[in-house]
Amino acid sequence: GQNIDQPTEMTATEGAIVQINCTYQTSGFNGLFWYQQHAGEAPTFLSYNVLDGLEEKGRFSSFLSRSKGYSYLLLKELQMKDSASYLCAVSLTPPSGGSYIPTFGRGTSLIVHP
Amino acid sequence: DADVTQTPRNRITKTGKRIMLECSQTKGHDRMYWYRQDPGLGLQLIYYSFDVKDINKGEISDGYSVSRQAQAKFSLSLESAIPNQTALYFCATSDSPVGRELYNEQFFGPGTRLTVL
Numbered sequence: 001g002q003n004i005d006q007p008t009e010m011t012a013t014e015g016a017i018v019q020i021n022c023t024y025q026t027s028g029f030n031g032l033f034w035y036q037q038h039a040g041e042a043p044t045f046l047s048y049n050v051l052d053g054l055e056e057k058g059r060f061s062s063f064l065s066r067s068k069g070y071s072y073l074l075l076k077e078l079q080m081k082d083s084a085s086y087l088c089a090v091s092l093t094p095p096s097g098g099s100y101i102p103t104f105g106r107g108t109s110l111i112v113h114p
Numbered sequence: 115d116a117d118v119t120q121t122p123r124n125r126i127t128k129t130g131k132r133i134m135l136e137c138s139q140t141k142g143h144d145r146m147y148w149y150r151q152d153p154g155l156g157l158q159l160i161y162y163s164f165d166v167k168d169i170n171k172g173e174i175s176d177g178y179s180v181s182r183q184a185q186a187k188f189s190l191s192l193e194s195a196i197p198n199q200t201a202l203y204f205c206a207t208s209d210s211p212v213g214r215e216l217y218n219e220q221f222f223g224p225g226t227r228l229t230v231l
Contacts (some may be wrong), residue, residue, distance in 0.1 A: 008154075014215060033219065042204060042222035043157070052216070087156060100218055101172075104149075104156040 004105035006088050010079055011111045020108045022088035022101045030100050031091040034062050034073045036066045038084045039040065046073070046086075075110075119149040120205050126229045127195050135190045136180045137205030145208045145218065146188040147174075148180060150201040151225075157204065163188055195230040202227050204222070222228050 004024045012018040015093060022032070031050035035043035047055055049064035062075040073086055088105040118139045127133050137146065144165050149157040149172075161180040169180060176216030177199060181189045192199055203226045209219040 004156075008120075031217065035220075038224075042224055043220075044222070045219045048217060048219060057228060089157075101159070101162060101170075103159070103217065106154065108155040 003084075004090060004103060006105045006108045009109045009111070010105070011113065012034070014078055014080060014114050016076060016078050016114055017074065017076050018110065020075070020086050020088075020110065022071045022105060023071070024069050024071075024088075024090050024105075028093035028095070029066065029069075029090055030082055030093060032062075032064055032071050033089040033091065033102065034060075034071075035089060036084050037087060043087055044091040054075060078112050078114050085109050118186060118205060118207055118221055120203075120223040120226050122226060123224065126231065128231050129140045129196055131195050133136040133192045133195055133228070135203055135205075135221055137188045137190070139186050139205075139221075141207055141209075141221060143209045143221070144204075145199070145210055146166045147206040147220065148178075148188070148190045149175065149204045149206065150199075151203065152201050153210070160190065172215070192228075192230075195228075197230045199205075200228060200230045225230075 006022050021038035033048050034046040036045040036046050054063045059076045064071045085107040087107045089102045091100045121136045147162045148160040151191050158174045160178050164183045166182050179191045205223040206220040208220045
């Protein structure tokens with residue numbers, strides 16, 4: 001199947017660390033993306049993982065375990081502007097073969113409070 | 115200037131009307147996508163195109179059609195709009211560099227908010 005699961009909502013305190021998990025059950029998996037989307041705006045790219053391990057980019061890090069079908073996005077030193085929806089998207093090879101197409105999870109709404 | 119633009123940004127229409135949403139990009143990308151987003155749901159793929167001669171259905175293509183007029187333009191049409199097509203619609207593009215086919219970061223337009231009464 002192509003189930004991509006993320007928590008619906010999370011809350012955290014300014015300055016803290018938060019981890020947003022994403023699990024997927026899919027065949028044809030090729031890579032995983034994280035996007036940030038502020039309310040009413042377009043999603044913007046945060047990170048990409050294709051190999052197992054941690055990718056760090058400033059305050060944001062993303063981890064992937066292909067064998068476990070699991071990823072997380074780690075946000076450090078939270079700021080109020082980090083309040084947004086975080087979308088996990090997996091890059092899949094279609095059953096009929098061909099090029100990779102992305103499939104999105106439902107997103108996790110993160111609320112950062114003072 | 116925005117790399118991916120969508121017109122209109124907002125549209126209110128009536129049930130049964132035909133409507134077209136347009137997307138243009140200046141990124142020079144071959145791949146273009148149309149998504150819809152409903153509250154509490156993620157982005158659902160409607161159609162995608164990997165070049166001008168290539169059109170593919172996504173997971174929710176019923177009730178929609180598309181046209182890839184040029185590399186830079188990809189239009190979405192609702193032939194007879196119905197209220198449950200009320201949603202936020204996003205166009206996106208991605209590149210397919212040789213040797214990096216696994217990597218297809220997407221660039222999104224600002225979205226079109228469509229309301230069907």
